[in-house]
Amino acid sequence: xxxxxxxxxxxxxxxxxxxxxxxxxxxxxxxxxxxxxxxxxxxxxxxxxxxxxxxxxxxxxxxxxxxxxxxxxxxxxxxxxxxxxxxxxxxxxxxxxxxxxxxxxxxxxxxxxxxxxxxxxxxxxxxxxxxxxxxxxxxxxxxxxxxxxxxxxxxxxxxxxxxxxxxxxxxxxxxxxxxxxxxxxxxxxxxxxxxxxxxxxxxxxxxxxxxxxxxxxxxxxxxxxxxxxxxxxxxxxxxxxxxxxxxxxxxxxxxxxxxxxxxxxxxxxxxxxxxxxxxxxxxxxxxxxxxxxxxxxxxxxxxxxxxxxxxxxxxxxxxxxxxxxxxxxxxxxxxxxxxxxxxxxxxxxxxxxxxxxxxxxxxxxxxxxxxxxxxxxxxxxxxxxxxxxxxxxxxxxxxxxxxxxxxxxxxxxxxxxxxxxxxxxxxxxxxxxxxxxxxxxxxxxxxxxxxxxxxxxxxxxxxxxxxxxxxxxxxxxxxxxxxxxxxxxxxxxxxxxxxxxxxxxxxxxxxxxxxxxxxxxxxxxxxxxxxxxxxxxxxxxxxxxxxxxxxxxxxxxxxxxxxxxxxxxxxxxxxxxxxxxxxxxxxxxxxxxxxxxxxxxxxxx
Numbered sequence: 075x076x077x078x079x080x081x082x083x084x085x086x087x088x089x090x091x092x093x094x095x096x097x098x099x100x101x102x103x104x105x106x107x108x109x110x111x112x113x114x115x116x117x118x119x120x121x122x123x124x125x126x127x128x129x130x131x132x133x134x135x136x137x138x139x140x141x142x143x144x145x146x147x148x149x150x151x152x153x154x155x156x157x158x159x160x161x162x163x164x165x166x167x168x169x170x171x172x173x174x175x176x177x178x179x180x181x182x183x184x185x186x187x188x189x190x191x192x193x194x195x196x197x198x199x200x201x202x203x204x205x206x207x208x209x210x211x212x213x214x215x216x217x218x219x220x221x222x223x224x225x226x227x228x229x230x231x232x233x234x235x236x237x238x239x240x241x242x243x244x245x246x247x248x249x250x251x252x253x254x255x256x257x258x259x260x261x262x263x264x265x266x267x268x269x270x271x272x273x274x275x276x277x278x279x280x281x282x283x284x285x286x287x288x289x290x291x292x293x294x295x296x297x298x299x300x301x302x303x304x305x306x307x308x309x310x311x312x313x314x315x316x317x318x319x320x321x322x323x324x325x326x327x328x329x330x331x332x333x334x335x336x337x338x339x340x341x342x343x344x345x346x347x348x349x350x351x352x353x354x355x356x357x358x359x360x361x362x363x364x365x366x367x368x369x370x371x372x373x374x375x376x377x378x379x380x381x382x383x384x385x386x387x388x389x390x391x392x393x394x395x396x397x398x399x400x401x402x403x404x405x406x407x408x409x410x411x412x413x414x415x416x417x418x419x420x421x422x423x424x425x426x427x428x429x430x431x432x433x434x435x436x437x438x439x440x441x442x443x444x445x446x447x448x449x450x451x452x453x454x455x456x457x458x459x460x461x462x463x464x465x466x467x468x469x470x471x472x473x474x475x476x477x478x479x480x481x482x483x484x485x486x487x488x489x490x491x492x493x494x495x496x497x498x499x500x501x502x503x504x505x506x507x508x509x510x511x512x513x514x515x516x517x518x519x520x521x522x523x524x525x526x527x528x529x530x531x532x533x534x535x536x537x538x539x540x541x542x543x544x545x546x547x548x549x550x551x552x553x554x555x556x557x558x559x560x561x562x563x564x565x566x567x568x569x570x571x572x573x574x575x576x577x578x579x580x581x582x583x584x585x586x587x588x589x590x591x592x593x594x595x596x597x598x599x600x601x602x603x604x605x606x607x608x609x610x611x612x613x614x615x616x617x618x619x620x621x622x623x624x625x626x627x628x629x630x631x632x633x634x635x636x637x638x639x640x641x642x643x644x645x646x647x648x649x650x651x652x653x654x655x656x657x658x659x660x661x662x663x664x665x666x667x668x669x670x671x672x673x674x675x676x677x678x679x
Contacts (some may be wrong), residue, residue: 084133087121088140095141099148101317108320108338110313110345112226114141116234118162119200122170123235124242130170134163154211165204169231172196190354193232201227218335225342229313232349233306240303267304271311309345316341393468393489397442400483413468413491414458441472446482448474455496456489466493523597525575526582534596534604538653541594541608545647552647553615555605556660557585557622557640560672562601565636577635581626588622604657612646612677619644619675627673639673646678 091114098114101107118137125133138159145155176192205224212219316326320334327337393410397403404425408418416424428435438456445452451473459465468489475484521533529537538554545552559565559581566574578601585595585603595605605622607615619642626640643664645656659678667676 080129080132081136083125084121084129084136087117087133088137091117091121091137092140092144095144096148101321103148105321106324107317108326108334109226110317110326110338110342111230111234111310112223113230113234115162115165115201115204115227116230116238118166119169119173119231119235120238120242122166123173123239127171127174130167134167137163157211158208161204161207164207165200165227167200168203169196169200169235172199194350197228197231201225201231218339221339222335222342225339225346229309229342229345229349233309233313237303237306237310267307267311271315275315305349309348312348313341313345392491395487395489396484397487398484410489413466413489415466442485445472445474449476455492464493466491467496468492526579526597528582528586528603529594529596531596531598534594534598534606535653537594537596538604538606538657541606542647542651542653542656545608550609551611552656553607553610553612554645554647554656554660555607555615555619555622555642556598556602556645556657556664557605557619557642558599558602558664559626560639560641560668562638565638569636573635577638580630580633580635581638581640584625584630585622588618588625590618604660615644615646616675616677623673623675641667641672642675643667644675644677 094117095114098109098112102109121133121137122130141159141162142152142155145158146152150158173193173196176189176196201224204227205220208223209215209220212223316338319328320326320338325332325334325337326341330337330340332340393413394407395410396405403423405422406416406420406424408421411418411420411424414427416427441452441454451471453469453471456468456470457465458468469492470487470489472485472487474482475486477483521529523530541552544550559577562574562577565577578597582595582597582603585605589595589605590607592609593605593607595603598604605619607618610618623640623642626638629635629637641664643660643662643666645660645663647656663676663678667674670676
C-alpha cells in the first residue's frame with residue numbers, strides 16, 4: 075500500500091503525458107494540424123519540479139516505459155521510441171535542475187531578472203539537449219525540423235509547466251505552495267482573454283508588422299493588469315488559435331504564402347519573443363507588489379515590530395511571539411511556530427498550545443506572572459515537547475509592554491533553539507566526568523595493591539619521597555616502620571595460598587586500623603609492609619609499633635584464620651637521610667627482630 079502511494083503521483087504524471095501525447099498525435103496525423111507546443115514536455119517538467127529531487131530516479135523509472143509505450147502505440151519504432159523517451163527525460167531533468175538553481179532551490183515565481191534569465195536558460199538548455207539527442211533518429215533531419223522540435227519544447231516548458239505547478243499547489247498535490255503566485259481567475263480576466271482571441275483572429279487579415287505590434291501590446295497589457303499567469307494564458311490562446319487555423323485552413327498563418335512548417339516556425343518565434351518580453355516585466359511587477367505588501371505590513375506593525383526586532387537583535391533570536399494580555403490574541407512568527415512543532419499555516423495565532431509544553435505551560439506563565447512589573451528584558455530556558463518529536467530547549471528572552479497608565483498589556487518574546495548546543499554541552503560534560511572517573515580509577519589501580527587495597531610499593535615510595543621533603547622543610551620528625559609476617563611461607567605451605575592471601579588481607583586490615591590520619595601504610599613486598607609516620611616522637615612511634623604487633627598477635631575477633639605474628643623494625647630520619655637509607659636502616663632493624671626470635675619490635679641502631 076505504501077509503495078502504491080509512492081507511485082501515485084508518478085503514475086498520474088505518466089498518464090497525463092500519455093493522454094496529451096496521443097491527443098497531439100491525433101491533432102497532427104488525424105486532423106492535419108500543426109503542433110506548436112509539445113504540451114507533454116510541460117507536463118514532464120512540472121512533474122519533476124513538483125517532486126523532491128530525491129525521488130526523481132523513481133519518477134524517471136515510471137515515466138520511461140509509459141512514454142516509450144505511448145510512442146510505440148502511435149507507430150514509432152521501438153528503438154526510436156525509447157530514444158525519444160530518454161531524450162524527453164533528459165530534457166525534463168536538466169530543465170528542472172537548472173530551474174531550481176535559478177530559484178535558489180525554492181518553488182516560487184521569479185521576482186528578479188537573474189531568475190527569469192535562469193528559467194529561460196533552463197528551458198533552452200533542457201530543450202536543446204533533448205532535441206540533439208532525438209534529432210539523429212528523426213525521419214526528417216533538417217534544420218527546420220530541429221528548430222520546430224526545440225521551440226515546441228521550450229514554449230511548453232515556459233508556459234504549461236508554471237500553470238500546472240500553480241494548479242497542483244492550489245489542489246495541494248504538492249507540499250509547498252508557490253509563493254507570489256496569488257492568481258485568481260477573475261471574470262475581467264476571462265473577458266480579456268476572449269478579447270485577445272478575437273483580436274488575434276482579426277489582425278490576421280492585416281500586415282504582419284501590425285500583427286506583431288498589436289499582439290505584443292495585448293500580452294503586455296495582460297501582464298500589467300493581471301500578472302504573469304495571465305500572460306502565459308494569452309500565449310497559450312495564441313498558440314491554440316494558430317493550431318486551430320492549421321486544421322481549418324492548412325496553415326497557422328493562412329495569410330502568408332509559405333508552407334505550413336515555415337509558418338509554424340514563424341508563430342513559434344513570435345510566441346517565444348512575447349515570452350522573452352513579458353516575463354521580465356512580470357517579474358518586476360511581482361517584485362514591486364511584494365515590496366508594496368511588505369511596506370503596508372511594516373507600517374501596520376511598526377511599533378510592535380520595532381520592539382520585536384530590537385529584542386531579536388539583542389539576543390540574536392530567530393523566533394518571535396507576542397501575547398496580548400488584554401484580548402488573549404497571539405502573534406507567532408513562522409520560525410517560532412516551527413520551533414514549537416507547529417505548522418507555518420497556523421500563523422499568526424495557533425490558539426492554545428499549552429498541551430505542547432511538558433508541564434502544560436505552568437513554568438512559562440509563572441515566569442510571566444513573576445515578572446509582571448519588570449521593565450527590562452528577562453531571559454530563561456524553556457523546554458517544549460512537540461507532538462511526535464523529541465523535546466526541544468529554547469533560550470527565551472522576554473519583555474513586557476505597558477500602556478500609558480503603567481499597566482502591563484502585552485509580552486514580547488524571542489527564542490533561539492539551543493537544543494543541539496545544550497545536548498552537546500551535556501554530552502561533553504558527561505564525557506568529561508566519565509574521563510575524570512576513569513582517570514581516577516586508573517590512578518587508583520596504578521597505586522593500589524589489588525589484594526589488600528593498601529598503597530602499593532611504587533605509591534609508598536613516592537609518598538616517602540614527598541614526606542622526606544616536607545619533614546626537612548618543616549624540621550619535623552619522620553619515622554619508617556617495616557614489618558612482615560613471621561613464618562609466612564609455612565602458612566602457605568600448610569594451609570595453601572588462598573588462606574595465605576586471606577592472612578595478608580587480615581594483617582592489612584589490622585594495620586589500617588592502627589594508623590593515624592595522615593599516616594601511610596602500604597604493602598611493599600610479598601608479606602612485607604611499611605608504615606610511614608611524620609611529626610611523631612620516637613617514644614610514640616615505638617608505642618604505636620608495639621600496639622600494632624600486639625593487634626596482629628591477637629588477631630581479629632571471630633577470625634578462623636591461623637594466628638600469625640609480625641616482626642617490626644623502626645628507623646627515624648637522621649640528617650642527610652634519603653628514602654633508601656631510611657628504609658635500609660628500618661629493614662636492618664626488622665631482620666634484627668627476626669634474629670632475636672621474631673614477634674618483637676626492634677629499633678634501628
